Amino acid sequence: MDDQDWQGAQTVLEAIVRQAPNDLASSIRLADTLFRQGQLQASTRPLLQAMRCLPRDAPLITDLTQHLIARGQTNAARACLDMLEQAPNPPAPLRVVQANLRLMLGQFREALALIEKAVEAGADGPGEMRLHGMLLHFNGRSEAACSVLEECLRRWPQYGEAAATLVDLRKQRPDVHRLPQLLEQLQLLPERPEDPGQALVRAEFEYAVFKTLDDLDRPEQAWQALSRCNALMHRLNPYRADMEEATVDALVHMTLPRQGTAEPVRPEGPTPIFIVGMPRSGTTLLDRILSSHSQVASAGEIVDFWRQLHWVADVVPANDGSLLRIARQGDDIDFEQLGLRYLKQTQWMARGRRFYVDKLPGNIQLVAFIRRALPHAPVLHMVRDPMDTCFSNFKAMFGNISPYSYDLKALAHYYLLYTRLVKHWHETLPGAMLDVSYASLVRSPETVVRQVLSHCGLEVEEACLRPERNADPVATRSSAQVRESIHMKGLGRWRDYALQLEPLREALAAGGCSVTSLDDTDFC
Structure with missing residues (x-):
């Protein structure tokens, strides 16, 4: 959409919100439209106005929370999450989203409690298991975190993010490491992947190999794995030297x-x-x-x-x-x-x-x-x-x-x-x-x-x-x-x-x- 299209959408959405101020979905779309036009402050107003009368719609309130966090409205976002906590028997996917939002706010204990409730309610995918393991580790329960991530990799052996996370949880030892499994998975991945997703997965496994070899004091082999990992990551994320x-x-x-000469008021x-x-x-x-x-x-x-x-x-x-x-x-x-x-x-x-x-x-x-x-x-x-x-x-x-x-x-x-x-x-x-x-x-x-x-x-x-x-x-x-x-x-x-x-x-x-x-x- 060009500038004129965004302005037209803004006009229509402003009219809708004036007629139906409790229409949260339209308020969020209006905020997005203003944000796309570079109007950060203006994009915040319809979100805060919508807070006055929220619908009993957990997915919409979750969407609102994400928008509030992106605009630095931490207190309003916390209020939304507190409201979502009151929902009776929310489905597991909603618990997972709430856990991620609490994580974004630095509320790690609350995030762990939510992901554990989600797991009890049936959340059982690789992403949910990685989040669970990561939050266990953040909260000082590293052995439990390792168990969760090891089970995740047993079920989804090519989940690179879990492999990279697991090796960071503790120093790899000669008697306890997963180097053979990591090398086996690398053999199954494209050596020179063109697809960005496949390139990232290969980089994550190369990183896991590096970290393991580095911990095992095998620097020459470790460097080779790190070089391959970082070559892929550099290609995926080019450095903008001119912008920096x-x-x-x-x-x-x-x-x-x-600064004024007078002592500022504390x-x-x-x-x-x-x-x-x-x-x-x-x-x-x-x-x-x-x-x-x-x-x-x-x-x-x-x-x-x-x-x-x-x-x-x-x-x-x-x-x-x-x-x-x-x-x-x-x-x-x-x-x-x-x-x-x-x-x-x-x-x-x-x-x-x-x-x-x-x-x-x-x-x-x-x-x-x-x-x-x-x-x-x-x-x-x-x-x-x-x-x-x-x-x-x-x-x-x-x-x-x-x-x-x-x-x-x-x-x-x-x-x-x-x-x-x-x-x-x-x-x-x-x-x-x-x-x-x-x-x-x-x-x-x-x-x-x-x-x-x-x-x-x-x-x-x-x-x-x-x-x-x-x-x-x-x-x-x-x-x-x-x-x-x-x-x-x-x-x-x-x-x-x-x-x-x-x-x-x-x-x-x-x-x-x-x-x-x-x-x-x-x-x-």
């Missing part, structure tokens, strides 16, 4: 209105603590340490600041170019509204505590916006050795969300853009964020934890040095590792693949990064 560079250029040259309610940095730099460990404190809850990897920034700027969220457009209109953003909207939609995540952790590494791009909108919120920047950081990204299966991570040249380019942006934030916003060295944290945890807690205005508690005792759910790729005690096993892991990673080291060195030391206190 344009975005960082815009952020560096962005002009924001100056908002009421719990305070967010932001953890930012490169993915796989130790952000989850820092989150677990902080949320072990009696006054801190973890909100997990939430995208709420990103969504509220887009809403206030009235820019439809997209991975391709939306932040670039916002950076170019930076001085037109209502930062007071941005801060208040973010707090309104997220403070419930503190669960009665004084602080809550927003641990989204990608918020490193949004530091200037965070400082202007929430000047009272601490920002912690996790810093790790460049080669360890990059290799940890390269060997992770991120799906389609991190195109930079599947190619060494793209990875070096992305990392150098990150270092450029960090340097800019430090120069233009001195004191805006505290650098936290991963190496220092694992070598001298008591010293670094004390410094971090002091920066956040918190008293030292012994529990923060024992994050392995933290029973809260955790939902990242490193969730298995961070349930262990603080250790130094992650330092210098890239050196096992030093020969294969030499092109990456050379590219980083050419860009000004020092990669000759394990000391990451100065990341570049």
